[in-house]
Amino acid sequence: MTADIALRTATPDEIPALLALWARAAKGTSITDDADGVAALLARDPECLIVATPAGDPAALVGTVIAGWDGWRCHLYRLAVDPRYRRRGIGSALLAAAEARFTALGGRRADAMVLDDNAEGQRTWRTAGYGPQPQWTRWAKPLTA
Ligand SMILES: CC(C)(COP(=O)(O)OP(=O)(O)OC[C@H]1O[C@@H](n2cnc3c(N)ncnc32)[C@H](O)[C@@H]1OP(=O)(O)O)[C@@H](O)C(=O)NCCC(=O)NCCS
Numbered sequence: 001m002t003a004d005i006a007l008r009t010a011t012p013d014e015i016p017a018l019l020a021l022w023a024r025a026a027k028g029t030s031i032t033d034d035a036d037g038v039a040a041l042l043a044r045d046p047e048c049l050i051v052a053t054p055a056g057d058p059a060a061l062v063g064t065v066i067a068g069w070d071g072w073r074c075h076l077y078r079l080a081v082d083p084r085y086r087r088r089g090i091g092s093a094l095l096a097a098a099e100a101r102f103t104a105l106g107g108r109r110a111d112a113m114v115l116d117d118n119a120e121g122q123r124t125w126r127t128a129g130y131g132p133q134p135q136w137t138r139w140a141k142p143l144t145a
Contacts, residue, residue: 002088006058007097010049012042014061018049021061026080027118031142041066050097052081052090063090067098074107079124095128113138 010018015038022033032041042049045068052063062085066077076098081090102110114125114132125131 002090004055005052005062005085005088005090005093006055007050007052007093008058009047010042010051010061010064012039014051015039015042017061018051018064021064021082022078022080025063025082026078027121028115030077041068045069047101049078050094050101052085052094063094065094065098067101069102069105069107074102074105074110076110076112079112079121091124092128095124 015035018038019033019035026033030037032038038049048067048069050065050067051061053060054062061082063081065079066075068075068077076095079091079094081094099110110130112125112130114121114130
């Protein structure tokens with residue numbers, strides 16, 4: 001990663017900026033991509049949302065990853081880098097920071113949902129050492145209150 005980028009954890013006051021970054025940088029949308037969803041995430045685990053900022057402008061968000069640890073498994077979500085900042089190693093640095101967090105917490109394996117038609121994303125995951133497990137398919141059910 002270039003030296004002019006810094007990593008830190010996000011804070012709840014940054015939720016609008018996070019949603020704006022995902023709207024312009026993330027691939028696809030998630031059922032939890034709203035202010036209530038991100039607020040619940042940060043309340044549950046204040047250290048899980050890692051952001052990248054220009055070193056000289058720490059309020060400007062240019063990359064994110066959610067390093068979700070539930071005490072059992074390590075799940076990665078919302079790996080996204082602002083299009084103006086791609087191919088500088090930021091995505092790789094975010095993944096390395098997430099993995100360092102998981103390792104410190106006792107995690108043994110990290111995983112991510114990767115869209116089958118997201119060739120660009122797949123290259124980044126493969127470069128970082130991830131690969132598909134074709135024997136598994138995600139089974140899901142939306143929950144109602
Ligand atoms: C995927 C994404 C996060 C990568 O961020 P990034 O900061 O550009 O990634 P890096 O610079 O760390 O690239 C890491 C490596 O991935 C590969 N890679 C990344 N983007 C690539 C591209 N467009 N073409 C070819 N290889 C690519 C390269 O091997 C690259 O290393 P290199 O630049 O030394 O060759 C970014 O492209 C993005 O936000 N995409 C849209 C959201 C998305 O798809 N997220 C993943 C959801 S599963």
